[in-house]
Amino acid sequence: MCKKCLTMHVDPFKPETYTWLLKEMDVPYIEGEWKTLVDKDFAKKGPKKMSGTAIFGKYISKMKLQQFKNYRWADTEKLRHDLNEKNAAARREETEADKEFKEELQKKFDAGEISEAEYKTLMPTEVQNEQVNPTTTEEVYNASMAGNAYDETEFINEKDLPDPAAELTDEDKIYLAMKWGRVYKPNEWVTLERDYKNMMDSFDIQDADTKSSLILICKLNLKANQALDEGDYDGFAKLSRELGNQRKLANFAAVGRKKDEKTDFVDSVGEMVAYCEKYGGQIPEMKITAAKDVVDTIIADQQNYLKSLVYSDPSLAREIEDYIKNKEIQAQQKKDREAAKAQGLDQPEISDDDIADYHAFIHEEQEKDDIIVEGDEA
Numbered sequence: 001m002c003k004k005c006l007t008m009h010v011d012p013f014k015p016e017t018y019t020w021l022l023k024e025m026d027v028p029y030i031e032g033e034w035k036t037l038v039d040k041d042f043a044k045k046g047p048k049k050m051s052g053t054a055i056f057g058k059y060i061s062k063m064k065l066q067q068f069k070n071y072r073w074a075d076t077e078k079l080r081h082d083l084n085e086k087n088a089a090a091r092r093e094e095t096e097a098d099k100e101f102k103e104e105l106q107k108k109f110d111a112g113e114i115s116e117a118e119y120k121t122l123m124p125t126e127v128q129n130e131q132v133n134p135t136t137t138e139e140v141y142n143a144s145m146a147g148n149a150y151d152e153t154e155f156i157n158e159k160d161l162p163d164p165a166a167e168l169t170d171e172d173k174i175y176l177a178m179k180w181g182r183v184y185k186p187n188e189w190v191t192l193e194r195d196y197k198n199m200m201d202s203f204d205i206q207d208a209d210t211k212s213s214l215i216l217i218c219k220l221n222l223k224a225n226q227a228l229d230e231g232d233y234d235g236f237a238k239l240s241r242e243l244g245n246q247r248k249l250a251n252f253a254a255v256g257r258k259k260d261e262k263t264d265f266v267d268s269v270g271e272m273v274a275y276c277e278k279y280g281g282q283i284p285e286m287k288i289t290a291a292k293d294v295v296d297t298i299i300a301d302q303q304n305y306l307k308s309l310v311y312s313d314p315s316l317a318r319e320i321e322d323y324i325k326n327k328e329i330q331a332q333q334k335k336d337r338e339a340a341k342a343q344g345l346d347q348p349e350i351s352d353d354d355i356a357d358y359h360a361f362i363h364e365e366q367e368k369d370d371i372i373v374e375g376d377e378a
Contacts, residue, residue: 003053010052012038018056027063028071030079034059141150164190179215192218203252213250222245 011017015029022029037058041050062068071079102123109119165186168176177187184192195218203211205211224239276283292300311315 007056010056011051012041012055018052019148021056023073025060026073027060028068028073028079029076030063030068030083032083033062033068038064068092082090153286160226180219188222192222195221199252210250213246214252216251217243217246217252 002161006021007018009017010021011036015031015257019029034055037055038050041058042057045051063071104124105114108114109116109123168186168190173186173189176186177192180189180192196214199205199214199218205214220239220243224236224243227233227235227239250306273283275281333348
């Protein structure tokens with residue numbers, strides 16, 4: 001069996017739930033060491049998140065230390081007897097003078113003759129702890145677990161709350177159980193179905209795969225909210241991370257929202273410019289009157305450098321000229337095709353001017369080729 005399964009029923013405050021494991025593992029049970037680990041876990045995590053598995057694992061690790069590794073389960077009674085003797089000796093060491101000193105110090109503090117700082121400095125820590133928290137860790141644990149610290153009935157009587165699942169028919173319950181699973185309560189079905197509908201209304205979802213992802217997202221959202229309400233912040237954090245991952249995988253983001261849901265939302269510069277152009281608006285030029293700093297100077301230098309690269313590159317100028325010329329030719333060809341179509345012709349007619357222009361173009365290209373050839377021969 002794995003560690004988790006083996007210790008799943010361990011109750012830190014009930015020795016009968018874990019001593020049999022210690023016996024099987026031939027590990028001694030030292031009550032004082034066990035209680036020390038329980039107190040530390042309680043102080044760190046609180047009563048609702050204490051883990052019997054974690055405490056048991058820490059105890060086993062502690063028993064492997066040099067001071068305990070030679071002891072076995074058979075030494076349990078001897079260790080208990082030695083511990084009791086040690087505690088009794090410690091109690092005997094407390095002299096009558098110590099008791100009188102504590103009593104006198106307490107009287108002075110109660111009478112206001114000494115300050116709180118002086119009292120806390122001189123009074124032993126164990127006495128102060130007993131005054132602040134007179135109950136044991138087990139008593140605090142049992143008291144906290146007796147009721148839900150986040151029980152809404154402490155504020156509103158549950159009988160006064162309307163049942164969200166009261167109007168569900170048998171057919172509704174069968175449908176919801178098939179869709180969400182039988183492990184959920186009817187009121188949880190209602191919450192899941194509400195979240196599902198809200199998401200379907202907010203996003204353009206068509207395929208079955210995305211709908212399946214949406215069901216998983218709704219379940220994670222429900223569990224995350226329940227963990228937060230119960231004060232399980234670690235569980236809430238884990239569920240929130242997984243919820244975010246599932247939303248990304250399913251592409252549930254603002255860009256996936258329905259267009260008609262975004263009419264009052266501008267999320268890019270392009271949309272803002274398009275809006276201004278559509279409705280005749282104007283974006284005024286931003287005039288900056290503040291003096292430029294080092295960063296502004298660096299940006300300006302980079303812009304000037306790039307500008308000089310463009311302006312000083314003759315090949316780029318030729319590319320721009322060729323592009324403009326080609327655009328003009330394409331526009332003229334389109335115009336000629338439209339004119340031919342209006343005359344009922346499949347292709348534009350070639351005029352004498354077109355033939356003359358063609359021969360002139362051939363002659364110019366030949367001259368350019370001759371110049372290049374002469375340059376290469378030289």
